[in-house]
Amino acid sequence: MWVYLVSLLFHILSAMIWLGGMIFYVIVVMPVIRNPKVKEQKLTLLQLTALQFRKISYILFLLLFVSGLGMLYTKGYLVQGQFVSFFTSNIGYMFSLKIGLFLLLFLSSLYHDFVSGPKTFVFLENDPVMFERYRKLSGFFGRFNLLLSLGITVLGILVSRGVSVF
Numbered sequence: 033m034w035v036y037l038v039s040l041l042f043h044i045l046s047a048m049i050w051l052g053g054m055i056f057y058v059i060v061v062m063p064v065i066r067n068p069k070v071k072e073q074k075l076t077l078l079q080l081t082a083l084q085f086r087k088i089s090y091i092l093f094l095l096l097f098v099s100g101l102g103m104l105y106t107k108g109y110l111v112q113g114q115f116v117s118f119f120t121s122n123i124g125y126m127f128s129l130k131i132g133l134f135l136l137l138f139l140s141s142l143y144h145d146f147v148s149g150p151k152t153f154v155f156l157e158n159d160p161v162m163f164e165r166y167r168k169l170s171g172f173f174g175r176f177n178l179l180l181s182l183g184i185t186v187l188g189i190l191v192s193r194g195v196s197v198f
């Protein structure tokens with residue numbers, strides 16, 4: 033029982049920090065960075081805060097994955113017979129949808145954090161057209177990741193209460 037409770041605690045805390053951190057970034061950090069008083073430091077601040085958030089993101093993904101597996105294990109769903117009956121149940125479909133969105137979030141975060149984001153700052157120096165293209169792309173993927181994270185959280189809450197739309 034305690035393995036389940038510890039996993040659940042880590043799972044909920046990681047989800048809070050991940051989703052809360054993203055929302056905090058949008059409603060507090062971004063408006064501060066856009067303040068004309070820090071106009072000179074705007075891009076440095078944007079780059080430093082993004083790199084700091086990137087560092088913790090992948091630790092949180094790992095924690096969410098390991099604690100999620102811990103809960104599945106303690107609920108007995110990873111045993112062979114149970115595994116198939118769980119994943120072919122209505123709740124299992126909801127859970128699979130959540131895992132599918134999680135994988136999409138992981139890939140989309142990798143692209144945003146390691147490709148489009150860094151490229152934006154590289155093109156800042158020498159190519160205004162490419163800079164604008166990657167700036168827009170990074171903005172799109174940032175919003176997409178926030179939306180996916182909200183969806184995953186709602187699915188997590190529904191699954192743990194036995195609610196399925198299937």
Ligand code: HEM
Pocket residue numbers: 040043044047050051096097098099100101103104131134137181184185186188189190191192193
């Ligand atoms: C961004 C990623 C994720 C977020 C934001 C997230 C969020 C949540 C939330 C909010 C809950 C509901 C907790 C409750 O109200 O009791 C939950 C439950 C759950 N999550 Fe996740 N989750 C994520 C990824 C994962 C992954 C990758 C796995 C599996 C490897 C997983 C497995 C589970 C399980 C098994 C439950 C049900 C717990 C229970 O009812 O006992 N989650 N998740």
